[in-house]
Amino acid sequence: FLLQYKEIKITTKVKASLSTIVKALSDVDHYTDWIYNCYSATTVKKLSDSDIITYQMLKVPWPVSDRDVV
Secondary structure, eight states, X not given: OOOOOSOOOOOXXXXXXXXXXXXXXXXXXXXXXXXXXXXXXXXXXXOSSSOEEEEEEEOOOTTSOOEEEO
């Protein structure tokens, strides 16, 4: 049977400076270059220089359907 999750939380460790991470997260146009199976990414709304809302579409293997991430 399949569970219906409304949200998930992911934690990771990254060997990079904070400025490098901020630069990568701010460059929404290039999410498809480095986010696994991300085939579309757009900025929904820029709230401030440090807060943005993004929309991503992720390809996932069967039997799960593709995922939308905001």
